[in-house]
Amino acid sequence: MMSGKITHWQKMISALLLAVTLLAPHTATAHCDALDGPVVVEARQAMAAGDPQPLLKWVLPEHEEQIHQTFAKTMQVRELGEEAREVADNYFLETLVRLHRASEGAPYTGIKAAGTIPGPIARADAALAEGSVDELATHVADHVGREMRERFSRALAKKKSAGRSPEAGREFVEAYVQYVHFVEGIVGVISGDHAH
Secondary structure, three states: OOHHHHHHHHHHHHHHHHHHHHHHHOOOOOOOOOOOOOHHHHHHHHHHOOOOOOHHHOOOOHHHHHHHEEEEEEHHHHHHOOHHHHHHHHHHHHHHHHHHHOOOOOOOOOOOOOOOHHHHHHHHHHHHHHHHHOOOOHHHHHHHHHHHHHHHHHHHHHHHHHHOOHOOOOOOHHHHHHHHHHHHHHHHHHHHHOOO
């Protein structure tokens, strides 16, 4: 019985995390610290072009000067050879990502490997690049709808037999709580009320 509860709770948490990931504002679960994330990709383009200006949007105004100075030093050191270029590039990327994470109120925990961006976030980026969110919105809505219907069906079935015994009543209450908390969590994410 306990392992079934863990599996059920894991599924509920997974569904909520998917909704939070896709519907919540950009927060500490960011992907901008990955080598294939938008900050690093754009930083590499800026270094290739020799222009830090496009990167300033990723940091707070009070960090713009630091980005300009670090970029200028990086560009100088890059001229010293391949090893120096690699060290300079890494230093600049780490500085940019660290300042970007600070602008989100998130800690800097290093630059993550390429391919570590969660699938839903990668799809969100792809939708933005393609200019349409319709497919992603349908996918998320379908997933949330399936999860909600599953919890509703379980609660409804348990409700019908809840009066038979205290144990049956408790089974209904458990299914009811899971159903209502799922709905409450989704509504909280959509409305921005993270207290839910």
